[in-house]
Amino acid sequence: MATVNSYTGGMPTPDRTSLQQIVGAARDILERDGLAGLTMQSVAEAVGVRAPSLYKRVNGRDELVRLVAEATMVELTARAEQGRTAAEIADALRKFAHEHPAGYHLVFSPETRLSFELVTAASAPILRVATELAGPDDALEAARTLTAWANGFIGMELAGGFNLGGDLELAWNYGLTHLVAAIRAGSGR
Amino acid sequence: MATVNSYTGGMPTPDRTSLQQIVGAARDILERDGLAGLTMQSVAEAVGVRAPSLYKRVNGRDELVRLVAEATMVELTARAEQGRTAAEIADALRKFAHEHPAGYHLVFSPETRLSFELVTAASAPILRVATELAGPDDALEAARTLTAWANGFIGMELAGGFNLGGDLELAWNYGLTHLVAAIRAGSGR
DNA sequence: ACCTGAACACCGTTCAAGT
DNA sequence: ACCTGAACACCGTTCAAGT
Numbered sequence: 132m133a134t135v136n137s138y139t140g141g142m143p144t145p146d147r148t149s150l151q152q153i154v155g156a157a158r159d160i161l162e163r164d165g166l167a168g169l170t171m172q173s174v175a176e177a178v179g180v181r182a183p184s185l186y187k188r189v190n191g192r193d194e195l196v197r198l199v200a201e202a203t204m205v206e207l208t209a210r211a212e213q214g215r216t217a218a219e220i221a222d223a224l225r226k227f228a229h230e231h232p233a234g235y236h237l238v239f240s241p242e243t244r245l246s247f248e249l250v251t252a253a254s255a256p257i258l259r260v261a262t263e264l265a266g267p268d269d270a271l272e273a274a275r276t277l278t279a280w281a282n283g284f285i286g287m288e289l290a291g292g293f294n295l296g297g298d299l300e301l302a303w304n305y306g307l308t309h310l311v312a313a314i315r316a317g318s319g320r
Numbered sequence: 321m322a323t324v325n326s327y328t329g330g331m332p333t334p335d336r337t338s339l340q341q342i343v344g345a346a347r348d349i350l351e352r353d354g355l356a357g358l359t360m361q362s363v364a365e366a367v368g369v370r371a372p373s374l375y376k377r378v379n380g381r382d383e384l385v386r387l388v389a390e391a392t393m394v395e396l397t398a399r400a401e402q403g404r405t406a407a408e409i410a411d412a413l414r415k416f417a418h419e420h421p422a423g424y425h426l427v428f429s430p431e432t433r434l435s436f437e438l439v440t441a442a443s444a445p446i447l448r449v450a451t452e453l454a455g456p457d458d459a460l461e462a463a464r465t466l467t468a469w470a471n472g473f474i475g476m477e478l479a480g481g482f483n484l485g486g487d488l489e490l491a492w493n494y495g496l497t498h499l500v501a502a503i504r505a506g507s508g509r
Numbered sequence: 510a511c512c513t514g515a516a517c518a519c520c521g522t523t524c525a526a527g528t
Numbered sequence: 529a530c531c532t533g534a535a536c537a538c539c540g541t542t543c544a545a546g547t
Contacts, residue, residue, distance in 0.1 A: 146511075165431070171540060183541075184512050192540065236430055241421065241479045242354070250483055271486045272494035275473070278481075279495060280465065283472020287464075290430045294439055297460045305461035306468060313502030335530075360521060372522075373531050381521065 148178040150188045150198075157199050161233045169196065200243045203234035204253060211256040217264065217311050220256050221281045225303070228285045236289060239282060254278075264314045273314045280310055337367040339377045339387075346388050350422045358385065389432045392423040393442060400445040406453065406500055409445050410470045414492070417474045425478060428471060443467075453503045462503045469499055 156177035161169050171192055175182040189195045210227050214220035228235040237243055254274065261274035284303060287293050293302070345366035350358050360381055364371040378384045399416050403409035417424040426432055443463065450463035473495060476482050482491070 170538085172538085180511095181513055182539085183514085183543085186541075187511065232430065239475060239479050239481065241425055244480065247483060250481060254484060269494065271484065272491045275476075275482060275486075275491040276469065276495035276498060279472035279476055280469040280499075281472065282476060283468035283470065284464070286428060286475060287468055287471060290428055291433065292428065292439060292467075293464060294436060295443060295460065297464075302461045302464040305458065306465035309465060309502040309506050310469075310499065313498040313505075316502075316505075317498050359519090361519085369530095370532055371520090372524085372533085375522075376530065 148180055148184070148188075152178050153185060153188060153195070154198050154202055157195055158202065158231075158234060161199060161237065162231060165233060166196070166237065169199075171195075196237070197243065199234065200237050200245060201249060203231060204238050204245055204249050206231075207235070207238065208249075208253045208256075211253065214256060215260075217257075217260045217277055218307055220260060221277070221307055224281055225285050228289060232289050235285070239286070261314070264311065265317065269314075269317065273317075276314065277310060280306055337369055337373070337377075341367050342374060342377060342384070343387050343391055346384055347391065347420075347423060350388060350426065351420060354422060355385070355426065358388075360384075385426070386432065388423065389426050389434060390438060392420060393427050393434055393438050395420075396424070396427065397438075397442045397445075400442065403445060404449075406446075406449045406466055407496055409449060410466070410496055413470055414474050414477075417478060421478050424474065428475070450503070453500065454506065458503075458506065462506075465503065466499060469495055 153174060157169055157174050160173050160177060164173070169192075171182040171185055174195070175185055185195070189198070207224070207227050210223045211220050214223045238245070257278055258270060258274045261277060262270040265273035284306060288299060293299060342363060346358055346363050349362050349366060353362070358381075360371040360374055363384070364374055374384070378387070396413070396416050399412045400409050403412045427434070446467055447459060447463045450466060451459040454462035473492060477488060482488060
């Protein structure tokens with residue numbers, strides 16, 4: 132909040148940064164230099180203040196990392212909501228992960244504990260297409276199967292775990308096709 | 321290597337620790353206190369030396385973390401090799417992950433770059449059952465689909481991403497059953 | 510009110526000195 | 529040869545002082 136003080140002749144002192152700018156800079160640094168490179172000092176430098184000033188807007192590095200994860204999850208959820216089929220949603224997740232690999236990994240890391248609300252919101256799109264495919268009784272299990280596969284594929288891909296050659300696009304489409312078919316077939320309709 | 325010096329009257333000075341002990345202590349600390357708790361000082365204290373002494377056996381913390389990941393991967397591979405069906409292998413992976421959650425996560429983290437040999441060896445068991453299920457032409461894609469699903473499920477489970485209630489065992493078996501059925505059906509036999 | 514330099518604790522790493 | 533204390537750079541965090 133802008134304020135008034137006697138040293139500026141009563142003029143409000145404009146803030147030199149903002150929480151939004153800090154989180155944005157932290158996300159950029161995370162992608163460029165990894166989690167180890169995301170230091171209070173590197174973020175402070177990026178937004179043009181000294182490290183102690185960040186504590187006016189953020190409780191500490193852990194909270195900043197959590198805010199980065201939350202912002203990433205919100206964006207990821209918005210992308211998923213655009214997809215209308217299981218394939219479209221899965222493709223959207225994968226595209227987002229390629230654009231923000233470090234953020235994507237952070238979001239699904241065990242150290243990151245996102246709020247129940249954020250996780251629920253993120254689950255909604257997949258739960259919707261899973262219900263269409265498997266029917267309401269198996270919707271939760273089907274959604275978990277789709278989520279597990281997509282996240283697992285993307286995680287292996289980002290970690291370089293798929294290094295036996297072959298065509299990754301082919302493997303992605305193979306998995307997607309077989310998974311959707313199996314879930315649909317299992318629904319008995 | 322034990323050695324001789326003039327201060328001990330020519331007696332060999334027994335080493336006070338070993339690489340094996342260091343890596344073992346590091347794995348315990350990783351599970352107990354997380355990656356942030358795995359410091360050179362905590363490991364040194366656990367094996368009964370001072371931090372600088374660790375540099376006689378390990379090039380630095382990054383290498384120690386890599387050695388931890390490698391040892392974990394070797395154990396994980398040995399467990400997977402015991403399984404004869406896709407279900408047995410997947411169950412073995414999941415059980416191992418529950419026993420070593422932090423190590424499991426480390427192994428599949430993008431920051432961990434395991435050698436080609438280790439990744440290839442770890443892939444072998446799944447590739448074998450995938451070949452049985454899908455035939456040689458689709459084996460690689462089928463293996464990647466199984467690996468992605470199992471790793472993804474376990475990763476979500478460890479990260480607390482499956483928090484909408486429901487029965488996780490049911491979801492695991494649902495995914496396993498449908499996946500195996502779909503891959504078998506897709507093989508045309 | 511916001512920002513900063515100084516200070517402190519802690520960690521990774523190096524190295525000369527001890528045995 | 530192995531081990532250690534001392535030292536240095538770096539990071540997170542606090543706080544009194546500056547504007």
